[in-house]
Amino acid sequence: MSDNDTQQDAQPQDHLGNVDASEIAKFSALASRWWDRDSEFKPLHDINPLRVDYIDTHAGLAGKRVIDVGCGGGILSEAMAHRGAQVTGIDMGEAPLSVARLHQLESGVEVDYRQTTAEAAAEEMAGQFDVVTCLEMLEHVPDPSSVIAACARLVKPGGMVFFSTINRNPKAYAFAILGAEYVLQMLPRGTHEYRKFIRPAELGRWTRDAGLKMEGSTGMTYNPLTRKYRLNSSDLTVNYLMHTRRPTEEELA
Numbered sequence: 001m002s003d004n005d006t007q008q009d010a011q012p013q014d015h016l017g018n019v020d021a022s023e024i025a026k027f028s029a030l031a032s033r034w035w036d037r038d039s040e041f042k043p044l045h046d047i048n049p050l051r052v053d054y055i056d057t058h059a060g061l062a063g064k065r066v067i068d069v070g071c072g073g074g075i076l077s078e079a080m081a082h083r084g085a086q087v088t089g090i091d092m093g094e095a096p097l098s099v100a101r102l103h104q105l106e107s108g109v110e111v112d113y114r115q116t117t118a119e120a121a122a123e124e125m126a127g128q129f130d131v132v133t134c135l136e137m138l139e140h141v142p143d144p145s146s147v148i149a150a151c152a153r154l155v156k157p158g159g160m161v162f163f164s165t166i167n168r169n170p171k172a173y174a175f176a177i178l179g180a181e182y183v184l185q186m187l188p189r190g191t192h193e194y195r196k197f198i199r200p201a202e203l204g205r206w207t208r209d210a211g212l213k214m215e216g217s218t219g220m221t222y223n224p225l226t227r228k229y230r231l232n233s234s235d236l237t238v239n240y241l242m243h244t245r246r247p248t249e250e251e252l253a
């Protein structure tokens with residue numbers, strides 16, 4: 001595993017400085033199985049209906065312009081396009097993007113997939129999106145606060161930004177690493193690094209620093225007996241989703 005200090009020292013202003021090549025390689029190596037529901041990506045398929053409903057309920061996806069940051073093979077991007085959103089999906093992994101581009105031909109939706117970072121996209125497309133989603137990605141980057149600031153720049157004033165990640169505490173370690181990678185073997189070992197997990201208070205602080213207002217949050221809890229996930233607003237101890245809003249010009253005036 002790479003050294004903590006080196007990672008935290010990455011320079012956010014150089015957008016490639018905020019890409020961990022070993023993380024991109026990890027997802028690229030698995031890319032061919034992205035749409036196989038019985039593969040390493042099963043957990044993403046399982047939580048997808050829950051998170052799309054959550055986003056749709058709070059942002060109303062139909063007709064909205066959405067950017068999906070760290071889209072991977074497009075599980076979330078496609079589902080949002082199915083709900084009538086005009087979706088741009090960005091990721092730094094070439095292989096997941098190829099899979100995503102092929103898969104949309106099969107499913108008949110149209111997503112604009114691009115290989116870029118959140119930081120570079122924010123330079124190019126600032127303020128162009130009604131909704132920004134950045135799910136299960138922040139725990140894979142050297143400097144999450146830089147990605148969060150880029151998401152805040154991508155959204156229009158008044159628009160919504162959604163994040164999801166994994167909390168950092170002994171229970172999250174037990175469920176997300178020991179349980180998922182070792183006991184149930186749902187994920188390959190090394191998928192997640194404990195020290196990169198993010199507490200809700202940390203995510204809250206970074207979103208505030210980026211000028212976003214907290215609107216709400218919910219946990220996504222996994223029951224190992226039924227092997228099902230559900231949204232649970234009172235349990236953010238392991239996986240959780242947060243939604244934030246960029247204030248309008250009037251609100252800031």
Ligand code: SAH
Binds near residue numbers: 019024044072091136
């Ligand atoms: N958001 C998707 C995929 C999550 S997997 C979903 O929830 O279904 C994490 C993805 O983040 C991978 O596809 C990986 O290539 C991408 N990623 C990691 N670091 C990145 C970075 N710095 N910039 C862009 N994408 C990144």
